Amino acid sequence: MGVALLGYGTVGKAFFEMASERKDIKVKWLLALNAPDEIDCTVTDDFDDIINDPEVDTVVELIGGLHPAYEYVKKALHAGKNVVTANKWLMAIYYRELVQTAWGNGTALRCTAAAGGGIPWLHSLARISETDKVSRVWGIMNGTSNYILSAMTSQGVSYEDALAEAQRLGYAEVDPTADVEGYDARRKLVISANIAFGCCLREEEVPCQGITQITSSQVSENKFKGKVFKLIAHAEQKADGSVSAAVEPLLFDSNEQEANVKGADNMIALEAERVGIQAFFGAGAGGYPTASNVLADCIEISQGCEPFYVKL
Numbered sequence: 493m494g495v496a497l498l499g500y501g502t503v504g505k506a507f508f509e510m511a512s513e514r515k516d517i518k519v520k521w522l523l524a525l526n527a528p529d530e531i532d533c534t535v536t537d538d539f540d541d542i543i544n545d546p547e548v549d550t551v552v553e554l555i556g557g558l559h560p561a562y563e564y565v566k567k568a569l570h571a572g573k574n575v576v577t578a579n580k581w582l583m584a585i586y587y588r589e590l591v592q593t594a595w596g597n598g599t600a601l602r603c604t605a606a607a608g609g610g611i612p613w614l615h616s617l618a619r620i621s622e623t624d625k626v627s628r629v630w631g632i633m634n635g636t637s638n639y640i641l642s643a644m645t646s647q648g649v650s651y652e653d654a655l656a657e658a659q660r661l662g663y664a665e666v667d668p669t670a671d672v673e674g675y676d677a678r679r680k681l682v683i684s685a686n687i688a689f690g691c692c693l694r695e696e697e698v699p700c701q702g703i704t705q706i707t708s709s710q711v712s713e714n715k716f717k718g719k720v721f722k723l724i725a726h727a728e729q730k731a732d733g734s735v736s737a738a739v740e741p742l743l744f745d746s747n748e749q750e751a752n753v754k755g756a757d758n759m760i761a762l763e764a765e766r767v768g769i770q771a772f773f774g775a776g777a778g779g780y781p782t783a784s785n786v787l788a789d790c791i792e793i794s795q796g797c798e799p800f801y802v803k804l
């Protein structure tokens with residue numbers, strides 16, 4: 493497989509290293525603003541170099557953000573190249589268009605790392621949706637907010653102190669808005685619900701409440717009653733086919749599964765008619781975990797697969 497890698501940040505570097513260990517994947521091009529001086533591939537800042545190279549069959553987009561990621565992905569799919577991305581924002585906003593473009597061009601589009609980081613959640617969800625009727629997806633989909641709520645619960649610290657510690661440890665960005673206001677979890681929920689239910693939910697249709705309003709006294713009062721706050725993203729498909737979804741802080745009894753997901757970990761679950769409840773737990777972020785899912789998507793494509801997880 494001939495790969496062009498876009499972006500050499502946390503996930504891009506880990507992907508490059510892991511792909512370099514394999515014989516079946518060759519990273520031929522790197523499009524990056526900060527490429528190291530010595531690297532075993534050709535570095536460019538011109539995306540047309542990649543589009544015009546017939547030896548590149550797969551573009552791995554790891555630059556993040558909406559633009560120019562959208563333009564690059566769209567152009568690659570139209571040029572008949574497969575795309576693997578970890579970009580939840582891009583996939584949530586342009587879901588319908590990108591999925592239809594992939595099907596229309598017969599090229600593969602995969603985004604397993606976009607929800608759950610290193611957890612093979614979307615891949616498993618898609619497999620189960622093939623054979624079963626999924627009625628519900630939900631979970632703790634944002635590690636930063638879970639770290640903050642866990643610290644407020646276990647150490648009795650304020651929201652501000654827990655956020656500052658999360659930033660010091662690298663779990664939270666300098667601007668934590670997308671994590672603490674629930675937007676990041678909502679993007680992952682939108683992609684998950686779309687794959688689970690074959691729908692085209694849009695971000696703005698999903699009510700979203702983050703964790704910024706939760707005070708340390710609310711946390712301690714509920715802890716006294718044996719309850720724990722968790723930021724939950726959830727979507728359900730009703731019998732009439734309609735889908736409801738929301739992101740909101742919810743209280744759980746301390747012996748429930750959700751209550752025991754600590755630190756920056758994620759837990760994402762589904763309920764389906766035949767398999768019942770299945771839950772996936774693990775690192776929802778980090779260079780190597782996320783790059784593992786990106787690499788697994790590349791391998792799946794090289795072995796032959798449908799354009800997307802589901803057809804719209």
Ligand SMILES: NC(=O)c1ccc[n+]([C@@H]2O[C@H](COP(=O)([O-])OP(=O)(O)OC[C@H]3O[C@@H](n4cnc5c(N)ncnc54)[C@H](OP(=O)(O)O)[C@@H]3O)[C@@H](O)[C@H]2O)c1
Pocket residue numbers: 498499500501502503504523524525526553554555556557559560578579580581605606608609776777778779782
């Ligand atoms: N990190 C995680 O744990 C994780 C987990 C799941 C999904 N993801 C997703 O994976 C993607 C990458 O995340 P990341 O954490 O690796 O981000 P990152 O560390 O910020 O890396 C992005 C890289 O892309 C470069 N870049 C930005 N715009 C570019 C452009 N127009 N042309 C070339 N290079 C460009 C950046 O360069 P500069 O730094 O110079 O701007 C940076 O090196 C994002 O979509 C993110 O949501 C990340």
